[in-house]
Amino acid sequence: VRLPLAVAALLVAGAPIAALAGEPASAPPPPAVDRRAAAEAGTASFRELLFFAEGRGLHAGPSLGGGPDADGPLSKLALAFAKRTGFVVEDGRVLGLHEVETSGHRVSAVGCVACHGGRAAGKTIVGLGNKTIDVFEVGRLGRKSLWLAKVAGAAKDEAGKELLDSAGRLADLLTDPRFANATAGLVPTSMVFQWFYAQASEPIPPGIARGAVKVPALWGYARKREVGQFCDGFGDGHAAGWTVGVELAGGQIPETVRTYRAKLDEVERQFATFLPPPYPFPVDAAKAARGKTVFESTCSACHGTYSRAPDGLPAFEPPQHVAWETVGTDRERLDAVGGPLRKLVARSPLADLIRTTDLPPGYFAPRLEGVWSRFPFLHNASVPTLRALLTDPAKRPTEWSLEDAGEADRFDPVAVGLTLPAPGSPEASALARRAADGDRLVSSTSRLGQSSAGHSFGTDLSPSAKADLLEYLKSL
Numbered sequence: 001v002r003l004p005l006a007v008a009a010l011l012v013a014g015a016p017i018a019a020l021a022g023e024p025a026s027a028p029p030p031p032a033v034d035r036r037a038a039a040e041a042g043t044a045s046f047r048e049l050l051f052f053a054e055g056r057g058l059h060a061g062p063s064l065g066g067g068p069d070a071d072g073p074l075s076k077l078a079l080a081f082a083k084r085t086g087f088v089v090e091d092g093r094v095l096g097l098h099e100v101e102t103s104g105h106r107v108s109a110v111g112c113v114a115c116h117g118g119r120a121a122g123k124t125i126v127g128l129g130n131k132t133i134d135v136f137e138v139g140r141l142g143r144k145s146l147w148l149a150k151v152a153g154a155a156k157d158e159a160g161k162e163l164l165d166s167a168g169r170l171a172d173l174l175t176d177p178r179f180a181n182a183t184a185g186l187v188p189t190s191m192v193f194q195w196f197y198a199q200a201s202e203p204i205p206p207g208i209a210r211g212a213v214k215v216p217a218l219w220g221y222a223r224k225r226e227v228g229q230f231c232d233g234f235g236d237g238h239a240a241g242w243t244v245g246v247e248l249a250g251g252q253i254p255e256t257v258r259t260y261r262a263k264l265d266e267v268e269r270q271f272a273t274f275l276p277p278p279y280p281f282p283v284d285a286a287k288a289a290r291g292k293t294v295f296e297s298t299c300s301a302c303h304g305t306y307s308r309a310p311d312g313l314p315a316f317e318p319p320q321h322v323a324w325e326t327v328g329t330d331r332e333r334l335d336a337v338g339g340p341l342r343k344l345v346a347r348s349p350l351a352d353l354i355r356t357t358d359l360p361p362g363y364f365a366p367r368l369e370g371v372w373s374r375f376p377f378l379h380n381a382s383v384p385t386l387r388a389l390l391t392d393p394a395k396r397p398t399e400w401s402l403e404d405a406g407e408a409d410r411f412d413p414v415a416v417g418l419t420l421p422a423p424g425s426p427e428a429s430a431l432a433r434r435a436a437d438g439d440r441l442v443s444s445t446s447r448l449g450q451s452s453a454g455h456s457f458g459t460d461l462s463p464s465a466k467a468d469l470l471e472y473l474k475s476l
């Protein structure tokens with residue numbers, strides 16, 4: 001028997017259980033907030049969070065029966081779908097895939113955690129970006145399953161037809177060559193931005209930039225949204241609407257989004273509980289202490305300093321915004337938010353909920369809590385390890401595999417990030433060939449928007465200073 005979620009969350013959070021049991025008001029006051037327990041409850045609720053409503057929003061088409069049911073066994077079909085599209089599969093469940101009943105039909109709805117839950121070094125971490133989610137594949141396979149669903153009679157009534165149509169429109173969007181991501185783990189944000197063009201009945205500009213980015217980690221986001229949302233601060237975090245941008249791209253309508261207000265505030269409270277995953281292996285304290293000195297003289301000017309609250313947990317702070325001219329990383333994403341987009345956002349039917357900032361073109365220097373788990377690095381996932389980030393941009397790795405990117409045997413604890421083949425080895429040439437053939441599970445810095453240029457800070461440190469610095473970064 002599963003506890004209703006709200007009750008489970010209360011129990012985990014150590015809320016005054018006496019109140020539930022109806023004991024007199026003289027019971028002792030509740031204990032000070034236990035952030036670990038709150039994080040457990042917050043991430044547990046986030047695993048179930050779903051905005052699919054009234055038959056609209058993010059969904060992977062009609063369920064083919066025996067599908068990814070939270071309480072039932074996972075069908076072979078759902079498992080194959082999840083593997084192909086890079087969803088996290090854990091304990092026989094697909095993270096973020098839910099069977100939902102809507103007007104007599106069963107649909108595979110997609111929850112936020114499908115993208116905002118990921119794996120690193122063999123552990124599932126809610127709040128970490130999914131390193132392998134491939135929305136193009138979701139669209140490609142989704143279209144195939146639509147055909148199967150039609151054959152199976154899913155279009156037997158109006159509601160069924162409408163579901164098939166909306167899933168078809170989403171599949172078209174996800175596979176549209178103007179937007180489609182070339183590599184797993186990168187989500188084209190222009191898929192969300194196109195919604196604003198559609199609302200204004202403006203044509204999509206020819207050659208619109210895809211702006212494909214990795215899914216960011218969400219711990220510390222409660223402070224981040226004070227200064228801006230996303231990798232570049234394009235979104236204004238004071239308005240509550242961008243969070244459901246993917247739902248609009250998925251076919252949700254503004255009127256329904258308005259009814260989400262309370263739920264959005266609840267989600268923001270969940271995010272505020274999230275904690276970074278501690279480094280799963282031993283950290284050499286003496287080395288890390290030396291690394292802290294290196295960090296403070298080389299990196300702190302942009303990435304800030306790091307302190308811990310009395311409970312040993314991080315005290316989050318907002319990140320600093322850095323002009324593009326200073327950091328010099330790939331700018332395709334910045335091109336995606338240029339042009340008339342800001343004006344269209346200001347004119348949209350949700351202009352009160354979805355707003356932009358007027359920060360100049362640039363990227364946030366992200367806060368680095370839990371950074372060990374966030375590989376590949378930079379907003380466009382273009383650098384596979386921290387050691388590679390501390391290497392001259394011209395000498396950084398150019399191809400690497402994303403297969404099983406979050407599994408234990410793909411984690412390199414020395415370079416901190418993905419394992420890589422030795423340069424010049426037969427494995428390295430095989431990867432280069434696969435990349436040239438367009439293999440979506442091989443990342444290549446020569447693909448548009450995926451260059452690993454820029455951020456050359458710390459690249460001229462001595463080898464021992466770099467090793468100390470890496471050890472310190474593990475401790476954040």
Ligand code: HEC
Binds near residue numbers: 113
């Ligand atoms: C298809 C994958 C995907 C899904 C599903 C998804 N997101 Fe995101 N989310 C992203 C990506 C990618 C970004 C970064 C966008 C950017 O930088 O422009 C992001 C950014 C965010 C941010 C801003 C984080 C920051 O650092 O500024 C929040 C908050 C967020 N998402 C919440 C949600 C919620 C709530 C849901 C469920 C309704 C959701 N997301 C569903 C991919 C996804």
Ligand code: HEC
Binds near residue numbers: 326458
């Ligand atoms: C002048 C400002 C500046 C300095 C100095 C700087 N950084 Fe950065 N850093 C940035 C910016 C801006 C980004 C985001 C760039 C992007 O995503 O394209 C970034 C991104 C990163 C990331 C990627 C995080 C992620 O989640 O992918 C890491 C790791 C990082 N920096 C580490 C360092 C270290 C270590 C140093 C010191 C050797 C350093 N940085 C010095 C501005 C700076």
